[in-house]
Amino acid sequence: MNTQATPSPQFYLTAPATCPYLPNQMERKVFTHLVGPRASEMNDLLTQGGFRRSQNIAYRPACENCRACVSVRILTEQFQPTKSMRRVLSINRDVVATVHAAEPSTEQFSLFRRYLDHRHQSGGMSDMSALDYAIMVEDTHVNTRIIEYRVREPGSGIDSSKRGELLAVALSDVMSDGLSMVYSFFNPDLEKRSLGTFMIMDHITRTRALGLPHVYLGYWVDGSEKMGYKTRYHPQEHLTPRGWEVYTPSGEAGDKV
Template sequence: MTSHSVNSPQFFLTAPSPCPYLDGQSERKVFTHLVGQNAAAMNDLLTQGGFRRSQNIAYRPACEGCRACVSVRILAGEFRPTRNMRRVMARNSDLVASDYDAEPSSEQFALFRSYLDSRHRSGGMADMSVVDYAMMVEDTHVNTRVIEYRKRVEGDGILQQPAGPLIGVALTDMMSDGLSMVYSFFDTSLADRSMGTYMILDHIRRAQARGLPHVYLGYWVDGSPKMEYKTRYQPQEHLMAQGWQRYKP
């Protein structure tokens, strides 16, 4: 019988299932559990090795014959916004962002459901309940924060918690070398704000303010139009067979 140290993670492989990004392809994932006192350090190590976190699971693609999914991280210290990105930041200068412990709220869930119904009606998360959402936020053994974006209203400079309407939320892991954007959602009716772009730009700013070198965006999927936006934030690195390599668009 093989014995395993409690400090050594055990990895498992999922059965094949349809790929959500590329038609006609199937996907498999290798995963392990992030629990215990070493969870944060293990999450750092695995994220740097191309894994993503979902609740207390760290996973990465392990598809046979396909390497389209590529881990992406922005080099925050070198990042300079484009003219269009500066316009997005100016357009959202009336927002206030606050970060909290990883605790869900009914207001967050209402926005989350609206976002899924608008953008991911047929996706794998489409049937998530309020309990599922709470688990997504709370089931973490690492330093996870909820960042809320609200429209600034009179009195927000005095109140400890902003009172304006909630229009965006990011679930973010605070790592030793950067910020990992686990999941984000927003009010899709406010298309002119480009909230998806703004939240990434805000995370870059937060990483810069903390002297952290990276913002992890998850996977860029070569050939998937819905993932093209991730290559807009330059400079960035992609995790290749040789390690992290600067991406040249």
């Protein structure tokens, strides 16, 4: 009989650093490595416990004086798009989404750099090279996919070699209870398309088709304007000290689930 204990993940704590979301705050993170045959299982459990994945690392905030970062997940079966969201779907009815293995391309990186240079010039990812991007996509031991969003070309349904302009890209993990949006980016010049909103709604549709209940959006940071969009998709749950609870726009949690 094999009595060898299953190795448990080792957790580490980062040194304090300047918070990228809130002024006059310092951040710390607790993290572990997602490697080996149990990586997907651990990614599921840790994501459900408020962690996020970056390459082969799972992390969550462990700040000493702040609890503003809150894990958010959309309840896909009950989700109903707003009027403005339905308008986004209509505007993007000419967009085709294709799922690929987690493999980078020059075309993706070109769009990625365009997005960073327009949206995140001073962010922590602003100086990422093509190699850095490739590592971000490929360095995964879990079930990760790249979704490319392109303009539908005439005849593309017959001839798969016809590929329209690449508008947006999502890097997502397929988990036992849904999809986790690890990172996404899009053409910043196409503001009227609201491609960020479109990708989230596409993930809701895909998750619902898989018969799974959740789309994980990462952290909502109360007080950070650039994170405000994450609370637009209802119903959604926030991870609180009491567990996952339905969030209401008033800022109060609803019934515990």
